[in-house]
Amino acid sequence: MSDSDDNAFASADEGEQKTAPKMEAKQAPSQEKKIDKKPDADVAGCKGLKSPSKSEAAKGKGKQQQRNKKGKTSATAASQEIKGAKKQETKPSESQKHVEASHESVKTEKSSADRSAKNSESKMQENSSSSSQPAKSSVENLSGERGKNKDEGDQGSKKEDVKSTLETKPQVSNSITSPEEQKIAESDRDHHTPAQEKVLHKLEESANASSSGWGWSSWGSSLISAASNSVQTFTNQVGDGLTTIMDTVESSLGVPDPKSMAEENSEKDVKSSKTERSEQGNDKSENETLDLLEDKKTENKNTEEKAEDTGQKVTSQQAAPSSASNWFSSWGVGDLAKKMQDTGKSLAAKGQTLMTEGFDAVEHLAAGGIDVLENIGKKTYNTIAEHDPAFRRTRQFLSPRSNKPNLSQTLREARDQAEQQQKQEEAHQETLKAHFGTLFDDYQGIAHLEALEILSNQSEKKVHSLLNSLASEDLAAMKPQLLDIKNAFELDDSAEDAAGDQDFSSLVQQHLSELELGTAPDKLNTVHQMVQTWIQDFDSHDSNHTRGTKETHEKSIQALAELTAKGVEQFHKAGEMVLLDKDKDKDCIERAHSLARLTGVLCHEIGNLSNKFAACLNKLAEEKESEDVTSMVTNIYLEASNSSTYIQDAFLLLLPVLQHAALEQAILARTS
Amino acid sequence: MSYAYLFKYIIIGDTGVGKSCLLLQFTDKRFQPVHDLTIGVEFGARMITIDGKQIKLQIWDTAGQESFRSITRSYYRGAAGALLVYDITRRDTFNHLTTWLEDARQHSNSNMVIMLIGNKSDLEARREVKKEEGEAFAREHGLIFMETSAKTAANVEEAFINTAKEIYQKIQDGVFDINNEANGIKIGPQHSPANQSLNVGGSGGNQGGNCC
Numbered sequence: 001m002s003d004s005d006d007n008a009f010a011s012a013d014e015g016e017q018k019t020a021p022k023m024e025a026k027q028a029p030s031q032e033k034k035i036d037k038k039p040d041a042d043v044a045g046c047k048g049l050k051s052p053s054k055s056e057a058a059k060g061k062g063k064q065q066q067r068n069k070k071g072k073t074s075a076t077a078a079s080q081e082i083k084g085a086k087k088q089e090t091k092p093s094e095s096q097k098h099v100e101a102s103h104e105s106v107k108t109e110k111s112s113a114d115r116s117a118k119n120s121e122s123k124m125q126e127n128s129s130s131s132s133q134p135a136k137s138s139v140e141n142l143s144g145e146r147g148k149n150k151d152e153g154d155q156g157s158k159k160e161d162v163k164s165t166l167e168t169k170p171q172v173s174n175s176i177t178s179p180e181e182q183k184i185a186e187s188d189r190d191h192h193t194p195a196q197e198k199v200l201h202k203l204e205e206s207a208n209a210s211s212s213g214w215g216w217s218s219w220g221s222s223l224i225s226a227a228s229n230s231v232q233t234f235t236n237q238v239g240d241g242l243t244t245i246m247d248t249v250e251s252s253l254g255v256p257d258p259k260s261m262a263e264e265n266s267e268k269d270v271k272s273s274k275t276e277r278s279e280q281g282n283d284k285s286e287n288e289t290l291d292l293l294e295d296k297k298t299e300n301k302n303t304e305e306k307a308e309d310t311g312q313k314v315t316s317q318q319a320a321p322s323s324a325s326n327w328f329s330s331w332g333v334g335d336l337a338k339k340m341q342d343t344g345k346s347l348a349a350k351g352q353t354l355m356t357e358g359f360d361a362v363e364h365l366a367a368g369g370i371d372v373l374e375n376i377g378k379k380t381y382n383t384i385a386e387h388d389p390a391f392r393r394t395r396q397f398l399s400p401r402s403n404k405p406n407l408s409q410t411l412r413e414a415r416d417q418a419e420q421q422q423k424q425e426e427a428h429q430e431t432l433k434a435h436f437g438t439l440f441d442d443y444q445g446i447a448h449l450e451a452l453e454i455l456s457n458q459s460e461k462k463v464h465s466l467l468n469s470l471a472s473e474d475l476a477a478m479k480p481q482l483l484d485i486k487n488a489f490e491l492d493d494s495a496e497d498a499a500g501d502q503d504f505s506s507l508v509q510q511h512l513s514e515l516e517l518g519t520a521p522d523k524l525n526t527v528h529q530m531v532q533t534w535i536q537d538f539d540s541h542d543s544n545h546t547r548g549t550k551e552t553h554e555k556s557i558q559a560l561a562e563l564t565a566k567g568v569e570q571f572h573k574a575g576e577m578v579l580l581d582k583d584k585d586k587d588c589i590e591r592a593h594s595l596a597r598l599t600g601v602l603c604h605e606i607g608n609l610s611n612k613f614a615a616c617l618n619k620l621a622e623e624k625e626s627e628d629v630t631s632m633v634t635n636i637y638l639e640a641s642n643s644s645t646y647i648q649d650a651f652l653l654l655l656p657v658l659q660h661a662a663l664e665q666a667i668l669a670r671t672s
Numbered sequence: 673m674s675y676a677y678l679f680k681y682i683i684i685g686d687t688g689v690g691k692s693c694l695l696l697q698f699t700d701k702r703f704q705p706v707h708d709l710t711i712g713v714e715f716g717a718r719m720i721t722i723d724g725k726q727i728k729l730q731i732w733d734t735a736g737q738e739s740f741r742s743i744t745r746s747y748y749r750g751a752a753g754a755l756l757v758y759d760i761t762r763r764d765t766f767n768h769l770t771t772w773l774e775d776a777r778q779h780s781n782s783n784m785v786i787m788l789i790g791n792k793s794d795l796e797a798r799r800e801v802k803k804e805e806g807e808a809f810a811r812e813h814g815l816i817f818m819e820t821s822a823k824t825a826a827n828v829e830e831a832f833i834n835t836a837k838e839i840y841q842k843i844q845d846g847v848f849d850i851n852n853e854a855n856g857i858k859i860g861p862q863h864s865p866a867n868q869s870l871n872v873g874g875s876g877g878n879q880g881g882n883c884c
Contacts, residue, residue, distance in 0.1 A: 447715040576712035
């Protein structure tokens with residue numbers, strides 16, 4: 001909070017450093033001295049841990065390793081993971097699975113020649129129990145951070161660096177804090193070791209001094225300890241619950257946005273030197289705590305390890321706030337720190353109770369299972385609810401997008417969209433009514449075209465194979481006929497220009513009878529008759545037409561599509577009949593010419609009808625001057641040309657069919 | 673009128689067993705006692721819904737006459753489903769099933785779903801082929817079996833739709849390559865684009881739900 005605090009820490013730190021010449025790690029000794037505890041074997045381990053941090057080994061990897069380890073290691077780490085997941089996108093479940101593997105991974109990382117990694121590993125080896133793994137991992141993490149800090153270049157202010165890294169990732173630090181605290185509380189409750197109590201005390205003091213918001217961590221830790229225990233037992237299920245707990249805790253405390261913190265931090269970087277010192281002091285005190293804890297480690301190894309872990313985490317966490325103290329003080333710390341402290345203190349008692357309950361619950365986990373977890377969750381929920389009425393902050397945190405639409409809004413939008421969609425659908429259906437392709441398909445024009453195509457392709461293959469099988473003189477004899485048929489399929493476009501009236505029905509009748517295939521033009525004539533009747537009906541009303549332009553347009557497109565489909569069908573049937581007709585007397589060339597003329601008639605009629613429909617539309621436009629029919633008229637002519645193309649395509653598909661028939665006839669004639 | 677899939681069906685079987693009547697009953701829901709002889713192939717189409725998906729059935733109703741066989745065989749290719757129809761009042765139509773089946777298997781893709789249909793089930797008095805015989809034949813040849821009546825519309829819908837369900841299941845199982853149109857399946861034209869904003873709103877609601 002204040003510079004004086006920082007200075008005090010800094011001085012202490014310096015003194016400690018001086019007094020600790022023997023130790024590899026300067027921090028460890030300093031801590032010991034501060035607390036006045038006798039160093040243990042564990043203490044040595046601690047030093048080892050810290051010394052590596054000083055070493056430059058853990059550079060870029062440091063961060064990653066530490067995070068990975070955090071994630072992988074443990075239930076405690078679960079909370080970390082959860083937070084880490086946000087940043088690193090590490091999956092908690094995965095990490096949990098790898099709890100056991102963490103040990104190994106640690107070694108691998110160690111192989112990357114990081115001293116810190118080695119130290120941590122050695123530590124881990126010391127603590128062989130599985131439950132101790134989390135602690136180790138966290139230790140590793142810490143060391144990694146420090147190593148990184150070194151890399152950044154400030155040797156004297158390793159801790160400051162740690163803090164800075166932590167600051168840049170405030171959430172990480174927070175997560176670290178919370179587990180640590182919980183462990184402390186846990187140990188306190190369980191063993192009531194004086195040393196541990198001292199540690200707690202120290203922590204509180206330091207928290208107050210640095211105004212880093214120890215309070216929240218101390219109560220939050222209790223929550224998390226319960227949670228972490230349960231996690232260790234039921235890693236999988238707890239994962240989710242823990243996330244919720246952590247999230248709620250964080251949100252209820254109004255944890256600041258990591259990004260903003262990081263930005264602030266960078267801004268205040270200049271002033272950091274002082275802060276660094278103070279942080280170092282803090283760090284040492286934390287280390288002391290850790291040493292102390294290790295010292296007093298007796299029966300319950302697990303707890304102690306946790307505590308130790310906690311101690312280290314404390315260090316890191318504290319480092320973060322203290323390094324941040326500069327900027328904290330600069331922006332008045334006021335809001336955050338006060339809030340944190342207040343809430344923390346007031347919640348401390350609560351947390352203890354809750355933790356007790358949680359612990360009891362954990363003990364019953366084997367029997368109670370998820371029910372107990374649920375219970376814990378509910379308690380947590382209630383506790384948070386007391387200090388965050390209506391969960392306003394919690395909600396804000398969980399759904400940071402303040403502009404998120406509420407339910408009614410969403411529903412309204414959904415309804416609007418549904419209406420819009422319906423309208424679009426209706427409009428779509430409307431356009432389909434006048435969509436040539438769709439109508440052509442509805443009248444099975446496409447199917448007939450497809451079937452005709454199948455026949456045509458087959459005939460073409462057959463023609464090729466027959467031609468190959470023919471002797472050269474037979475081939476020469478056949479060639480003129482095949483060429484004549486081909487010539488008959490050369491369409492002249494002149495017929496289309498004359499768009500006058502014609503006796504469609506009789507012409508169609510005539511050409512089809514020329515084919516002598518027994519196919520009746522019934523369908524074609526029926527459709528044509530219908531269209532003619534409609535147009536005559538239209539023309540009979542000189543004015544006051546009941547039909548609108550839209551209806552007229554639809555009718556014209558529909559008429560064109562239907563007539564075209566029937567025309568294609570007629571060609572398809574003709575093709576089938578040509579193939580089936582075994583009568584050798586029928587001249588295929590004649591049939592080809594008849595079909596060509598039929599095509600001409602059909603195309604002519606299409607043009608004729610499109611003209612008539614266009615005239616109808618124009619008449620309507622004259623009557624109702626407001627309406628613009630240009631696009632509709634254009635559309636009619638466009639689809640008319642489309643229609644003619646379909647008919648001509650169908651006609652051209654008959655060429656191989658007729659050639660096939662001609663060849664078979666010739667071969668039959670020859671053999672007989 | 674957009675659809676997710678288009679299935680091509682063929683209806684095959686002896687002349688006069690009621691193939692065109694089945695199609696008419698299915699597409700137009702009406703029965704025409706006197707039907708013209710089918711020349712070559714006729715077509716019908718109808719939209720059905722399977723598993724919430726719109727599926728268009730494009731049905732090729734082939735001529736049953738022997739003289740048309742050479743042509744109708746050409747149409748087997750590219751069918752996803754086949755309705756093999758016999759007349760329960762005419763044993764010869766049942767006896768010809770083997771020939772039809774061989775023909776169909778030979779000229780179509782191997783995954784084609786074949787539904788055996790004993791039609792004219794309304795003419796119980798004139799029945800010549802027992803239902804059990806049809807069932808046995810279907811079992812023996814791996815077909816689906818149903819007795820229908822195009823006149824009373826009994827089982828007509830079911831026959832078409834069950835075939836479609838079988839095809840759909842084969843699509844789900846990955847048996848059919850839907851991108852190969854030779855299998856008789858086409859993917860429909862894309863519907864109007866999905867409402868993005870609506871989806872976003874939905875996910876937002878989910879998030880809100882998680883908080884408590």
